[in-house]
Amino acid sequence: MSEVLVEVRNLRKYFTVERDFFGRPTSVLKAVDDVSFQIHKGEAFGLVGESGCGKTTIGKMLVDLYTPTSGKILFEGTDLTALSPEKRRAFCKSIQLIFQDPYASLNPRMTIGDIIAEPIKINHLLPKDQIEKRVTYLLNCVGLANHQRNRYPHEFSGGQRQRVGIARALAVEPKLIVCDEPVSALDVSIQAQVLNLLDELKDEFGLTYLFIAHGLNVVKHISDRVGVMYLGKLMEIAPKQELYHNPLHPYTQALLSAIPSIDPTRRKQRIILSGDVPSPINPPDGCRFCSRCFKSFEGCDREGPVLREVSPGHFAACRLFQK
Amino acid sequence: MKQKKAVRPQTEPSAQAVALLEKPESQFKEMWDSLRENKAAVLGLIIIAFLALVALIGPFLMPFDPDQSNMSQSFRWPDGTHWFGTDQLGRDIFSRIISGARISLTVGLSAVAISLVVGVVLGSIAGYRGGKTDTVIMRVMDMMLAIPSILLAIAFMAALGKGIDKAVIAIGLVSIPEYARIVRGCILSVKENDYVQAARVIGNRNSRIIFKHILPNVMSSIVVRATLGISTAVLDTAALGFLGLGVQPPAAEWGDMLGRARGFIFTAPYTLIFPGVAITVTVLAFNLLGDGLRDALDPKSRKN
Structure with a gap:
């Protein structure tokens, strides 16, 4: 590995x-x-x-x-x-995050160009004159067209908004x-x-x-x-x-x-x-699962299992595999 | 297996779109365009501009000296000489209303400016920080709210002394809690939004998150409250003036004129009607503008 x-x-x-x-x-x-x-x-x-x-x-x-x-x-x-x-x-x-809800994760008062440029600006990653180019590149990377950069998030569909969210996460090169x-x-x-x-x-x-x-x-x-x-x-x-x-x-x-x-x-x-x-x-x-487990047996509700390697690379936390 | 083609739909930009891209419209221009389409807001803006003009060049428009009393001319009904009539001391009401525009606008705007700035800062800190900071700030605000605002203003006036400038400070101070509460409430509702969290994830500082990501999204409520606040401030000044704490006689101030003329409501109604109309029109103008601004500031309600 x-x-x-x-x-x-x-x-x-x-x-x-x-x-x-x-x-x-x-x-x-x-x-x-x-x-x-x-x-x-x-x-x-x-x-x-x-x-x-x-x-x-x-x-x-x-x-x-x-x-x-x-x-x-x-x-x-x-x-x-x-x-x-x-x-x-x-x-x-x-480390960057892509949010679950693309409708809530974009500031409704910023254009998508500004949203993608913001992480570059506040982290001073690029000189001012290159930000524009970088945003264009990022928009292309996520499959959005450059002419859409001056639009606001509410003008986009859920999938497109999620692409904006992805571009924003990519902007800092995480x-x-x-x-x-x-x-x-x-x-x-x-x-x-x-x-x-x-x-x-x-x-x-x-x-x-x-x-x-x-x-x-x-x-x-x-x-x-x-x-x-x-x-x-x-x-x-x-x-x-x-x-x-x-x-x-x-x-x-x-x-x-x-x-x-x-x-x-x-x-x-x-x-x-x-x-x-x-x-x-x-x-x-x-064990957290014992109340719903179909294989639970004597002692599961008292003794918590630890996560252990059962076979190479395969870990399980269950008393069935503790020994 | 994977449909790679579907991953990146590419669209050719139309000529119009390219033109748009080359000239990105500033946010202010977009807001202005949107505001211009709203007829009520334009009317409000025209009235405010007119009032501001009257306040500026007032002395050249007055047919009489607004402070000069002339007992032989008292209680004249409106006619060709005295357009709005004369008051109990024989002063020309038309001239006094023009003279009052300057005082009312200055008092309204500066009192709101004081309470707005302090209220927004305190409310933002309380709402964003939460916890003990929030408790301390908001309990102090509650203490101020517990005392009737006019009483509190009188107390401030007692400490500061008489005069219109002191009245502005007193009125500004007593309405701080209202703004702080509104701003705190708005911030509490906005700060848990994903886009505020996203702003933190990309490395924003707290101050930038508040000013760039939270406040623009609560601006509409603050703007509407502030326009209403201007009218409240005008009325509060009148109340203070009536109690002898605001403007000092003989200076003309609409609320003060209204208060002093209230005994003559049946015999000389014009002494009340014209100052009252002046206050109403001013308040209405600021409210119309406030509503228009709220719509214009929200990109979602903007028409393309």
Whole structure:
């Protein structure tokens, strides 16, 4: 494997939901609870899980929108969590974010040309007279025409707006782009276009992606390795092919069985999970998934499994594979 | 497998589009074009321009000295000599209204300027920082709101002394909480938007995020409030004047004229009607302009 670009170590993010009279937290939401993983240079690491499992929180911690409660984020060996705010901001040139909702992520009072030029201007990446040219180039890269640069975001469709969002992220020439469900707000025909565009740009700009999605089918298209999250914890990490053909964790198996297939011979038994996702405010002791797991056995509700390498490159956090 | 062709649709720019690109319109020009199409706003602007002109060249338009009393001429109904009649001291109301335009416009604009600047800064800090900063600033604002504004203005006047300049400061100070609250509320609703987060992700400093990304998006509410605030300021000055704290006699000020003439409403209604009309027209003009500006400042409601 190539060198590690980002390493996340025991990352935690707790949100205080309630405080007592003296300001002491009485109820804490564990959005991300002890998550560790690595992303290698040039790969696309997919992160999947249901709504509210903490995947977006991880993405936002990487771009400094949230401050981790504890844990480390190592970017090319530098611990980002230990830096002063001023130094931390300098890393925005290396890590960028593509937002989920292209309708909300563009300032309605700026033209798209200004939106794309802004990151170049405020980071002083280019002399003034070259910015224009660079914006033209970026617009071309994402498949927008140069004559559209003086228009406002509301004049564009969802797919076009997402292209503007991608161009803005590319403007600072980042090394890592966190794609926070970049296609889930788009309709299906546009999803494929945007995914292909992201795939192409990855090679062109030598990018690394953390690709967050709530469905395995989108991640399958673009990722090299996939991590599966449930209720703030990583359940399984494996290379894409391995994960799709040999899912180890019962939760992953259930997720995969939920992907619709048009091939009748490949239709598998659908695993229907009973119950709802427990509240992350008071997560179950032991394994987070045990209350809905169809393979749980004696002790799962008391003893939490740790993420361990079951076969080379394939990690799972399940007591079925602890020994 | 992958349909690479669909990835980057290229469109040839039309001649018109290229022309547009070569001459990017400034935001101000776009706003101006949009404002010009709004007939009500244009009317408001014309009235304001007219008032401003009257305030500037007023002394040359007055047929009589506005401060010169002449008891033998008191309570004249409007006629050829005294177009708007004369008041209880025989002063020409037409001349006094022209003279009052200068005071009313100056007071309205400067009082609003004071409360706007201070209110926007305090409200922005409170809304954006949140937490303890927010609590401290907003509780102070609540304390100011708890006292009726005219009473607070009187208290300020008592501390500052009499005079129209002091009245401006007092009126400006007492309306700070209103602006601070509005700005804070707007900022709270806007700051959680993805585009504000995006501005942070690309490395903006907080001050730039507030001024470039948040405030332009809450401008419309602030502008509308400020235009209404000008009228409130004019009325507040009148109240202070009536209590003997604002303009000092014999200086002419519309609200003051209205207050002093209120005893003659049945015998000499014109002494009230003309200052009242002057206040109404001024307030209306600023409101019309405010509404027009709100639409013009919003790119979504702009017509192409």
